[in-house]
Amino acid sequence: MDRTQAPADHPKIPVEKVGILLANLGTPDGTDYWSMRRYLSEFLSDQRVIDYPKWKWQPILQGIILSIRPQKSGAAYRSIWNEEADESPLLTITKQQHAALSDSLHARYGDQVLVDYCMRYGNPSTASKVRAMVEAGCSKILFCPLYPQYAGATTATANDQFFRALMQETWQPAARTLPPYFDNPAFIDALAQSVTRALPDGQPDLLICSYHGLPERYLTAGDPYHCHCQKTTRLLREKLGWDKDRVLTTFQSKFGPEEWLKPATVDEVARQAKAGNRRIAICAPAFSADCIETLEEINEEIRDSFIEAGGESFTYIPCLNDDAAHIAALTDRIVANLAGWLD
Template sequence: MNPAARPANAPDQHPAIPDEKIGVLLANLGTPDNYDYWSMRRYLGEFLSDSRVIDYPKWKWQPLLQLIILSKRPFSSGKAYKSIWNEEKGESPLMTITRDQTARIAEQMAARHGDRVMVDFCMRYGNPSTKSKVREMVAAGCQRILFFPLYPQYAGATTATANDQFFRALMEEKWQPSARTVPAYFDRPDYIDALAQSVERAYAGLDQAPEKLLVSYHGMPRRYLMEGDPYHCQCQKTTRLLKERLGWDDSRIATTFQSVFGPEEWLKPYTVEEVARLAREDGTRRIAVIAPAFSADCIETLEEINEEIRHSFVGAGGEAFTYIPCLNDDAAHIAALSAVIDENLAGWID
């Protein structure tokens, strides 16, 4: 990386300017800094105050959030995070995996584009913040930034709020870079193929194949679907494309939704209820669960699916529960994400 230098023909007092680069900023949901009460409270407070996530009127929602929810929920959420925490690195698995993904994508970009492309990651909630990483990229000479929310399916509560935060960060820059955002990639053949490969590997390692694969997506209020959010449709298409790539019929695979919060009706069927129903009513004894809405394993997969949802299935009479991990830094996943990046850099770089 070349150091900043004063432009040719500029007066002596002109500030130094670094060589021009292109930034690729990956974004994920976020993570608390630790699982203690105050770390959890700060993180949950930021997350649950986002009007894209909870769109109730602030006068109604904030008193409930600040006085009741944030007094109790940090304890239960902290306990859940503690059960999956990467103690060796002092961080959540989501942080570890996102850093590994970034490093591997950076290797791909360096091999193709040399030092012209700078790759880094940020979190919508918590650290490293979107604002801090935009600032670093601009300071490093990134006059163009490609912002990549790592959500295969678009949702207002994930992709849109990440983009919102990115644009807010740009508003504070004196020399504002050109910007692009990456759209949803749920129907890309290379992404679907990476998902299918992960299913095939998991099944190959089992003595008996599961009778059913549940494709579990993070839920959202059903009202959001009726208001025009495309998330539900994109989830359903992801499952259909995965089924077609695997060559299965409808009886072997189904779409469900997890992580229900609050009193509203959310997208159904609920994963935690459906696994119990399969065991209790259909006599299903072996199931597998995969979570394609998450690009990296996190609290919703490692704790909710692999502990709470597993317990629901076994408690209802199920015998064999297989959780198929997220794609994380799998080579096929990194190749697909890198291809998405290259396509979205078209016109910015040869």
């Protein structure tokens, strides 16, 4: 509707904007049992994550796993919790990314854009942020899952939740989703800069690129995640100018009895230490922000595995978080995908 031609008694319609909605995995609201149980129940009930039939999986999840796992996960979260803000590091960093990207995009587009963030699991929910954007006048929304590599269990389920939110809207905005950016030159440059910055004394014996794992059958079913991870590692190694045998791809966070992508990071670091590679560095190129899988799993559990096997020097290279080069790379991808909507 042309707002200049609306009759005087027409309900007020906000000025049109383009929404840019950043999406990350999610976070529990607290580290107590019930907060962890709510979060884990939502996460592990997602059939993009655990695709077993509901009749088989839900009794196991609700009756056994969620009786035990919330205490263990709560303890892990407490070891990294942002006590000052009373929130998980993932939420703190996502807020920082949002602030930086909002500044970057408003500098380019002014009030034509509204930038916000949501979580696939937990709060703030995707549906609540889509609703807020529609109410604010967003007639178009670019949905941006912050996963460089595509996987059904990350990018696809985030998109699913976005589309479910759109189904609730009477007047749906036009919608686009941000494609994976695992091989984007600006993203690879940002990764390489983070490695160089973290290793001022030169190359360790090995650089391990640790990615969140998936069951092997997801790969054979057509999920491109494994290939995206391998290419990210190769491009990073080439950008650094390092030899092939100095950079490895591994996978972490195995869950359940199935065969997962290999090699497993926790086992590989121990094997490398025993083989004489006593100085390693690890980065996590699948994570846009530091979280439980990096701050606790890599920097505690995987570090311990390496040291116990005889390793001497373990360097964890933080995720890109709100690093200026990362924000520039994300801005570049967002601007490219706003073409035709905003120029």
